[in-house]
Amino acid sequence: VLRTTAKRHATPTTAGRVTLRLPYREPFDYDGLLTFLAARAIPGVEAVVDGAYGRTMRLAHGTGTVWLTHAAGHLDCTLSLTDMRDLGSAVSRVRRLMDLDADPGAVGEILGADPLLEAQVRKNPGLRLPGAVDGAEIVTRALVGQQITVAAARTALSALTTALGAPLPTPDGPLTRLFPTPAAIAEQGATVLTGPRRRIASIQTVNAALAA
Numbered sequence: 001v002l003r004t005t006a007k008r009h010a011t012p013t014t015a016g017r018v019t020l021r022l023p024y025r026e027p028f029d030y031d032g033l034l035t036f037l038a039a040r041a042i043p044g045v046e047a048v049v050d051g052a053y054g055r056t057m058r059l060a061h062g063t064g065t066v067w068l069t070h071a072a073g074h075l076d077c078t079l080s081l082t083d084m085r086d087l088g089s090a091v092s093r094v095r096r097l098m099d100l101d102a103d104p105g106a107v108g109e110i111l112g113a114d115p116l117l118e119a120q121v122r123k124n125p126g127l128r129l130p131g132a133v134d135g136a137e138i139v140t141r142a143l144v145g146q147q148i149t150v151a152a153a154r155t156a157l158s159a160l161t162t163a164l165g166a167p168l169p170t171p172d173g174p175l176t177r178l179f180p181t182p183a184a185i186a187e188q189g190a191t192v193l194t195g196p197r198r199r200i201a202s203i204q205t206v207n208a209a210l211a212a
Contacts, residue, residue: 014084021074022091024100027126030070033098036130039150042157044177045165056168056175057093057133059086065172066094080172099128136210137179143203156193160185163192182210
């Protein structure tokens with residue numbers, strides 16, 4: 001099911017808002033996944049509002065936002081894109097973020113065969129592996145989060161985004177900023193990041209390589 005509204009511009013690009021259903025295999029532990037994402041949400045980049053998850057994205061031809069809500073057998077997905085050529089890529093990234101292509105039956109069968117895991121598998125059916133919409137972003141988030149708490153990592157990433165992340169051309173409710181680019185982090189990250197010098201140097205080195 002697909003509904004679109006688009007506005008034509010003088011340029012050959014088309015901005016638009018698209019609502020579609022993203023199916024998945026049952027069972028699906030949406031609440032568990034939402035709790036995980038909410039605890040790590042970077043203000044401006046991500047938001048959880050009344051059971052819906054939203055976030056900003058930097059795409060090949062522009063920027064976008066996505067809002068996801070849970071429904072029977074699918075996620076309702078609303079994408080707002082500055083260029084509709086990015087629709088396919090945006091959907092793929094969202095599916096990867098929410099691990100929608102997992103086969104929970106096969107996962108449960110294999111993990112449930114382990115005596116040490118069997119009880120947990122029965123207790124938590126439909127667990128998903130949280131993914132990412134941007135590879136460079138998740139690498140930086142992993143590096144920042146080493147040897148500190150989830151709350152501390154969120155604080156550090158929020159400061160980094162406030163200082164170096166670009167604002168969205170058009171805010172979408174609480175979604176107002178993009179996660180910083182690797183180039184921005186490589187060039188200016190040391191002015192914002194705190195902690196051990198070696199960790200900061202590692203973050204900058206990795207982002208310089210990604211930018212190159």
